[in-house]
Amino acid sequence: MSIKTEIIGKIGALMTVAFGLVAALAWNSSIQALFREVFGxxxxxxxxxxxxxxxxxxxxxxxxxxxxxxxxxxxxxxxxxxx
Missing domain, CATH: 1.20.1070 (Rhopdopsin 7-helix transmembrane proteins)
Structure with a gap:
């Protein structure tokens, strides 16, 4: 495996994790808002x-x-x- 392929693979993995984190934060905010609606x-x-x-x-x-x-x-x- 070439260094270029390895770098592209790692960048892809990091971008996937970053998008996952953004999605998790969005869900966290949504769930907190729902929680406030239901429980004050x-x-x-x-x-x-x-x-x-x-x-x-x-x-x-x-x-x-x-x-x-x-x-x-x-x-x-x-x-x-x-x-």
């Missing part, structure tokens, strides 16, 4: 912890779900099946 101000400590717990639970569930989908797709690819 999120300035007090219990509300902040509630928000953190809810977001963590959603993140864990989403991560497990995406991991299972990824594993299923890999198995289907290995066996030659189409989705």
């Amino acid at each position: 101000t999120a300035e007090n400590l219990p509300a902040m912890f509630g928000y953190a717990i809810i977001v963590t639970i959603i993140a864990v569930i989403a991560t497990i779900w995406i991991g299972r989908l990824s594993e299923l797709a890999k198995r289907e690819e290995e066996t030659g099946k189409s989705a």
Whole structure:
């Protein structure tokens, strides 16, 4: 692998992570706004912890779900099946 190919690959990976971070920040702002609509101000400590717990639970569930989908797709690819 040439240095040029390696550099392009690394830049692509960094850009992907950067876009992921921007998307995460946008979702964070949206979820915080939703939380304020439902539960009122999120300035007090219990509300902040509630928000953190809810977001963590959603993140864990989403991560497990995406991991299972990824594993299923890999198995289907290995066996030659189409989705």
